[in-house]
Amino acid sequence: MRHFLKPSDLNAEERISVLNRARELKALTTPPTEQNLRVGGLYFNPSLRTRISWEQACWRLGASCQTINAGADSWKMEMNPHAVMDQDKQENIVEAAGVLGRYFHLLGVRSFPGTESWDVERTEPTLSAMCQYAGVPIVSLEGAMHHPCQSLADELTIREHFGNPEGLPVALVWAWHPNPLPMAVPQSFALQTALAGCDLRIVRPDGYDLDPEVMDEIRATGSKVTVTNDRAEGLKGVKVAYVKSWGSMPLWGQTDAEREFRSGLRDWQFDRNTWNLTDEAKVMHCLPVRRNVVLSGEMLESEHSLVFDEAENRLWAQAALIEHIAKREGLI
Amino acid sequence: MRHFLKPSDLNAEERISVLNRARELKALTTPPTEQNLRVGGLYFNPSLRTRISWEQACWRLGASCQTINAGADSWKMEMNPHAVMDQDKQENIVEAAGVLGRYFHLLGVRSFPGTESWDVERTEPTLSAMCQYAGVPIVSLEGAMHHPCQSLADELTIREHFGNPEGLPVALVWAWHPNPLPMAVPQSFALQTALAGCDLRIVRPDGYDLDPEVMDEIRATGSKVTVTNDRAEGLKGVKVAYVKSWGSMPLWGQTDAEREFRSGLRDWQFDRNTWNLTDEAKVMHCLPVRRNVVLSGEMLESEHSLVFDEAENRLWAQAALIEHIAKREGLI
Amino acid sequence: MRHFLKPSDLNAEERISVLNRARELKALTTPPTEQNLRVGGLYFNPSLRTRISWEQACWRLGASCQTINAGADSWKMEMNPHAVMDQDKQENIVEAAGVLGRYFHLLGVRSFPGTESWDVERTEPTLSAMCQYAGVPIVSLEGAMHHPCQSLADELTIREHFGNPEGLPVALVWAWHPNPLPMAVPQSFALQTALAGCDLRIVRPDGYDLDPEVMDEIRATGSKVTVTNDRAEGLKGVKVAYVKSWGSMPLWGQTDAEREFRSGLRDWQFDRNTWNLTDEAKVMHCLPVRRNVVLSGEMLESEHSLVFDEAENRLWAQAALIEHIAKREGLI
The missing domain is CATH 3.40.50.1370 (Aspartate/ornithine carbamoyltransferase)
Incomplete structure (x- = not known):
C-alpha cells in the first residue's frame, strides 16, 4: 500500500492524470453516484480551507467525511508507542490509528511540526506513526516537510x-x-x-x-x-x-x-x-x-x-486525488 | 445580488411565498432530489437551535452544509482590512470571506454585537464585511440589529x-x-x-x-x-x-x-x-x-x-428561505 | 415509548434480532436507500469511537446525524428544572431536551457520572431528564451505570x-x-x-x-x-x-x-x-x-x-440498533 505524503509520491503519469481529472470534476455539474467510501480528516492543528475543502472533496465524490480535532473533541493522545501511560494521556496513537483505520478507508492527517530540533521534526513522528499503524492510505493535510495537497x-x-x-x-x-x-x-x-x-x-x-x-x-x-x-x-x-x-x-x-x-x-x-x-x-x-x-x-x-483560485482548487485537486487513491487501492 | 439581513429584505410577496413554501416543505415526507448546492454556516458565537436547524434545512433540500466556528476550529480573524497584521491575528476577514465565497454558494453568518458603543455595533462590522467580500448571498443567523431567520x-x-x-x-x-x-x-x-x-x-x-x-x-x-x-x-x-x-x-x-x-x-x-x-x-x-x-x-x-414550535419552525422556515434564495440567485 | 439505556432494555428476541441484523448490514456492500430519519448525538464528555461510529451508523442507514458537544458548541446547560437561572447557565435541560426532540427522531446521549456520591450518580440525572423531556427515544452512549452500545x-x-x-x-x-x-x-x-x-x-x-x-x-x-x-x-x-x-x-x-x-x-x-x-x-x-x-x-x-474488532463493531451494532428502534417506534 502506498501513502501520499509529498508531491513525488505520485509519479509523473499519475500526477498529470490526477490534475486532468480535477479539471473534469470541476466542470461537472452533478456529482457521481454515491459510493460507499468513508473518509476521515484528523487535525492536530487549526484549519479553515483544509477542513472545508477536504470534506467537500469527499462529498463531491459521494463519499462520507468525518473530522476529528485531536485533543478537542477526542482523547488526549500519547505519541510514543512504548510509553507507560500512567500520566494524563488517555489514548496511544497505536490504538487511535488502528481504530481510525477500521472506520475509514482513507484518512487525511494534519500535523504541524513542534518545537523539537529540526532533525526530529523532519521525521514526521505523527504522520509516520499514522502510516505505520492505521492500515489505510494516509493523505498529508500538512506535515513538517510537505503540504502536498x-x-x-x-x-x-x-x-x-x-x-x-x-x-x-x-x-x-x-x-x-x-x-x-x-x-x-x-x-x-x-x-x-x-x-x-x-x-x-x-x-x-x-x-x-x-x-x-x-x-x-x-x-x-x-x-x-x-x-x-x-x-x-x-x-x-x-x-x-x-x-x-x-x-x-x-x-x-x-x-x-x-x-x-x-x-x-x-x-x-x-x-x-x-x-x-x-x-x-x-x-x-x-x-x-x-x-x-x-x-x-x-x-x-x-x-x-x-489566492482565491488556489483556495478553491484545493477542493477540486483533492477530489481528484481521493478518487485516484480510492481506485488505485481498490477501495471503490 | 441581494442579501438577507433583516425581515424587510424580502418584499411582501416574497415573504408570503417563502412562508407558504415552508409549510409545503414541512408537509413533504420525502426531500427533493439532491442538488449541487453548498451552504456554509459561520459562527462567531454559540448556538444550538441555529446550527442544528441550519444544517437540517440544507440537508432537507439535498444541499450540503458545513459549520465553521470562528476562532475555535479555524484561524484567529482580523476584522480590519487595513490592519498591519504583525500581532496575533492570522487571517483577515477579506481573505476569509473571499475563500468562503469560493467554497459556498450561500453562507449563513452569526455575529453578535460586541462591547463597542451602539453607534458602532449597529453598523454590523462583521456581517457588512462578509457581504462586501464573500461574493455570495449572506444570510444573517443573528447580528446586532436583527435575527431574521x-x-x-x-x-x-x-x-x-x-x-x-x-x-x-x-x-x-x-x-x-x-x-x-x-x-x-x-x-x-x-x-x-x-x-x-x-x-x-x-x-x-x-x-x-x-x-x-x-x-x-x-x-x-x-x-x-x-x-x-x-x-x-x-x-x-x-x-x-x-x-x-x-x-x-x-x-x-x-x-x-x-x-x-x-x-x-x-x-x-x-x-x-x-x-x-x-x-x-x-x-x-x-x-x-x-x-x-x-x-x-x-x-x-x-x-x-x-417555544418548541418556534424552535422546530426554524428548520422549515430556513429550508424555504434557502430554496428561495438559491432559485432567486440562480444557484439551483 | 421505550428507551435504550441498558442491555436488558432489549428482550432476548429483540437482542438476537438486532445482532443478526448487524451482521447482515456489515455484509452489505451498498447502503439502503435514503430515509428521512434525523438522528442526533449529544455529548457531555469526550469521545472518539463513539462519535465516529454513531455518525457512520446513521449514514449507513441513509439517516442524517448531527453532533452537539454540550457546553462547547452550544450553551451552558442547567440540569435542575426548578433552578432560578440568574447565574451563568444559559439554557435549562427541559428546554434543550424539548428542542432536540423536535429536531431529531432519535437521540444518542453520552453523560459520564460526576463526582457526587454514587447514590446520586447511579440515578443518571442527565439521561433521566433527557428521557423525561425530549419526547423521542434516547440511546445511551454511556451513562453512569451502563454503556449498552x-x-x-x-x-x-x-x-x-x-x-x-x-x-x-x-x-x-x-x-x-x-x-x-x-x-x-x-x-x-x-x-x-x-x-x-x-x-x-x-x-x-x-x-x-x-x-x-x-x-x-x-x-x-x-x-x-x-x-x-x-x-x-x-x-x-x-x-x-x-x-x-x-x-x-x-x-x-x-x-x-x-x-x-x-x-x-x-x-x-x-x-x-x-x-x-x-x-x-x-x-x-x-x-x-x-x-x-x-x-x-x-x-x-x-x-x-x-480491541479493533470491538471498535469497528460499534458501527455495525449501532446501525442495526438504530434501524431496530426506528422501525419499532414507527419512525421509518
Whole structure:
C-alpha cells in the first residue's frame, strides 16, 4: 500500500492524470453516484480551507467525511508507542490509528511540526506513526516537510492560467512574518513546480534554505533551479511569484533567536515595488496570510492575485486525488 | 445580488411565498432530489437551535452544509482590512470571506454585537464585511440589529395558530435578565409582525427603546404600533405575548451601569400573573431562556407556550428561505 | 415509548434480532436507500469511537446525524428544572431536551457520572431528564451505570469468533489505572454476557464490586456467575478476558482516597503472565486504554487481541440498533 505524503509520491503519469481529472470534476455539474467510501480528516492543528475543502472533496465524490480535532473533541493522545501511560494521556496513537483505520478507508492527517530540533521534526513522528499503524492510505493535510495537497492545487492553478508550465519562470519568494513559520508549503511548492518542469527560482535571505533532502529531490527532477538572496535577480522575468514566509532550519524551535535573526528582514514584504521586479507575475499564496506584512493589501486585491483560485482548487485537486487513491487501492 | 439581513429584505410577496413554501416543505415526507448546492454556516458565537436547524434545512433540500466556528476550529480573524497584521491575528476577514465565497454558494453568518458603543455595533462590522467580500448571498443567523431567520420562524408559528395575522393583537414584552442582552430578536420580531400587519404593542420599561431606525421601518409599514411601559395596558387583549429581555441602547457596552439601571426591574418576569393580563395569549420566546427569571417554569410548561414550535419552525422556515434564495440567485 | 439505556432494555428476541441484523448490514456492500430519519448525538464528555461510529451508523442507514458537544458548541446547560437561572447557565435541560426532540427522531446521549456520591450518580440525572423531556427515544452512549452500545458491539464480536456463546467461559478482569474510572463498561459487559448465557467470572480486588442492582439483574438471568479476587482461579479455562479498570463505589467521588486505596494494586496489569492463566483467551477492551498500564503493549498487539474488532463493531451494532428502534417506534 502506498501513502501520499509529498508531491513525488505520485509519479509523473499519475500526477498529470490526477490534475486532468480535477479539471473534469470541476466542470461537472452533478456529482457521481454515491459510493460507499468513508473518509476521515484528523487535525492536530487549526484549519479553515483544509477542513472545508477536504470534506467537500469527499462529498463531491459521494463519499462520507468525518473530522476529528485531536485533543478537542477526542482523547488526549500519547505519541510514543512504548510509553507507560500512567500520566494524563488517555489514548496511544497505536490504538487511535488502528481504530481510525477500521472506520475509514482513507484518512487525511494534519500535523504541524513542534518545537523539537529540526532533525526530529523532519521525521514526521505523527504522520509516520499514522502510516505505520492505521492500515489505510494516509493523505498529508500538512506535515513538517510537505503540504502536498496545497501544491497539487497550486499546480492546477498554474495550469489553468498558463497551460503546460514546462519552462515557465516561477519564483518562490520568502517574506517577513512576525513568527518563524513551517517549511511545508514552500518545500512542496518548490518540488511540485520542479516536477512540472518549471524554471524555478528560490529567492530568500541567507539562512533560509530549504531542507537538503528536498533540494536534492528538486535537483533530481532535471528542471532548472536557481537559489538567490537577490530579489531583483531572482524575480526578473518570472510569470508566477509564490510569496511565503518560513523559518530558519538551524534555529528551528528557538523562537526568540529566530525572531532576532530575522529582525533586519522586515523589508521582505511583497508589495507593488517587489512585483515591479517581475514580468507582470501572477501572485500566489496558500493563505492564511498576514495582510500588509507578508503581502500588501494592494497586491492581494490586485488583478494579479490568484489566492482565491488556489483556495478553491484545493477542493477540486483533492477530489481528484481521493478518487485516484480510492481506485488505485481498490477501495471503490 | 441581494442579501438577507433583516425581515424587510424580502418584499411582501416574497415573504408570503417563502412562508407558504415552508409549510409545503414541512408537509413533504420525502426531500427533493439532491442538488449541487453548498451552504456554509459561520459562527462567531454559540448556538444550538441555529446550527442544528441550519444544517437540517440544507440537508432537507439535498444541499450540503458545513459549520465553521470562528476562532475555535479555524484561524484567529482580523476584522480590519487595513490592519498591519504583525500581532496575533492570522487571517483577515477579506481573505476569509473571499475563500468562503469560493467554497459556498450561500453562507449563513452569526455575529453578535460586541462591547463597542451602539453607534458602532449597529453598523454590523462583521456581517457588512462578509457581504462586501464573500461574493455570495449572506444570510444573517443573528447580528446586532436583527435575527431574521428567527422572526421568519416566529411568523410561521403565528400563522400556524392564527392563520392570517392581519390585525392580530401581539405584544413584545421586555423581561428582566441578569445581563443586558442583544437587540436582534426583539427588533426582528417587532418588524416582522408589523410587516405581517399585526396590531403590535411594545411593552418595556423606560430606557429600553428599540433602535430608531427599526422603529421608523416599523411605522413605515402602516401597521398599528403602540409603545408603553404599562404592562396591564400593553397586554390587554393580546393573543400573542413574545417575551424577551434586551439591553438599554444608551448604556450599551457598559455592563455594570446597565445592571445597576435594571436593578429595580426584576419584577418584569413573565409569570402566570402577567399572563392573566392578556387574552389567553400564546406565549413565545426564541430560546435559550433563563427559566424562572425571564419566564416562569409554569408558563414555559403550560399549554399556551409555543417555544418548541418556534424552535422546530426554524428548520422549515430556513429550508424555504434557502430554496428561495438559491432559485432567486440562480444557484439551483 | 421505550428507551435504550441498558442491555436488558432489549428482550432476548429483540437482542438476537438486532445482532443478526448487524451482521447482515456489515455484509452489505451498498447502503439502503435514503430515509428521512434525523438522528442526533449529544455529548457531555469526550469521545472518539463513539462519535465516529454513531455518525457512520446513521449514514449507513441513509439517516442524517448531527453532533452537539454540550457546553462547547452550544450553551451552558442547567440540569435542575426548578433552578432560578440568574447565574451563568444559559439554557435549562427541559428546554434543550424539548428542542432536540423536535429536531431529531432519535437521540444518542453520552453523560459520564460526576463526582457526587454514587447514590446520586447511579440515578443518571442527565439521561433521566433527557428521557423525561425530549419526547423521542434516547440511546445511551454511556451513562453512569451502563454503556449498552459498547456491550452490544462486544457481544457481536464474541459471536463472530465463537458463534453462540452459551456456556462460554468469559472473564471480566479488573486492572489498575491511575484514576478511578466509571462503572458503565464493566457493568454492561457483565450483564450483556450473562444475558447471552455465558459462564461469567468477575475477577476483581476486594472493594471493587459492581452495583448491587446490576448484580441482581445478572443473577436473574440464570446464567452462571462467579465473583472472585483470585486471578488464577477466575481466569482458569476462560476463552475471553475482558480487561477493564473501574472505580470503587464506596469511595466514589473521593479521588484521593480511592487512589490511596488502589495504591497496592498496580500489579493488576493484564500482561503475558496474566494471559497465561487463561485458556488462550481472546483479549478485549473497549478503548481508550492506558497502554503498558492497564494492558501491556505486547498483549494489545498480539494475535489474541480483539480491541479493533470491538471498535469497528460499534458501527455495525449501532446501525442495526438504530434501524431496530426506528422501525419499532414507527419512525421509518
